[in-house]
Amino acid sequence: MKLKTLILIIPFGLLSFNNNYRSEYPVPPKSEKLLFYIQRNLNKNTIIYDANFDKNGMLAHDKPINVYWIEYEKNGQKTELNKVEKIYAYGVKSSKFDKYKNQYQIQLVADEKRSFILKQEAPFKAAIYTKINNKLSKLNRLYIYADNSGFWPTVKYIELFGKDIVTGSKNYEKIKHS
Numbered sequence: 001m002k003l004k005t006l007i008l009i010i011p012f013g014l015l016s017f018n019n020n021y022r023s024e025y026p027v028p029p030k031s032e033k034l035l036f037y038i039q040r041n042l043n044k045n046t047i048i049y050d051a052n053f054d055k056n057g058m059l060a061h062d063k064p065i066n067v068y069w070i071e072y073e074k075n076g077q078k079t080e081l082n083k084v085e086k087i088y089a090y091g092v093k094s095s096k097f098d099k100y101k102n103q104y105q106i107q108l109v110a111d112e113k114r115s116f117i118l119k120q121e122a123p124f125k126a127a128i129y130t131k132i133n134n135k136l137s138k139l140n141r142l143y144i145y146a147d148n149s150g151f152w153p154t155v156k157y158i159e160l161f162g163k164d165i166v167t168g169s170k171n172y173e174k175i176k177h178s
Contacts, residue, residue, distance in 0.1 A: 024044070025039050025044055028070055031050070032124050033052075033066075034050055035128040037142075038141070038142045039141065039142075039144075040144050040146070042146070042148065045069055045071045045072055045074075046069065046072060047067065047068075047090045048067065048068055049066075049092070050066045052066045053126075057123030057125075059118065064118055064126075065092050065118065067090055068081060088109060088110070089109065090108070091109040092106055092107065101120065102119075103117060103119050103120065104118040105118075129165065132160045132171045135166070137163055138165060139161075139162045140161045143158070143161070157176045157177060159174050159175075160172065160173045
């Protein structure tokens, strides 16, 4: 991940999963729209990435993903990202790469090195894929752990959780930052 961007992300909250925290974090409600979510060690508020469908159930060409907060520390209210969060922290960039299939290349603005593929699987159903531990996987969630003791937070590690598309088994990768 781009560390300069992550420095900007952390004040708005980043995520981390260690076994002590996982059971304490709320799990967002499952829906056909939910692609994945991000949780952070800063607080329990969660960033949600939903598929954005048109009235026919196809991914919306101009904006295939909706990103927003579920603020669990404010009674679970839904809140839109602010402009800075969209541009530097949790926003997405998308480009359609298959004109015959409804598929998009997705990049998180905080991590321009890692690619994600958003695929339409059926009307009103989509999934997002990336390599986790060198295996193509359906992404479920991310967790980012940051040290907030300094003037600028420092990302210590990011965890990716998903499901291997070949074996169907759970897949996990921890990416350490110094």
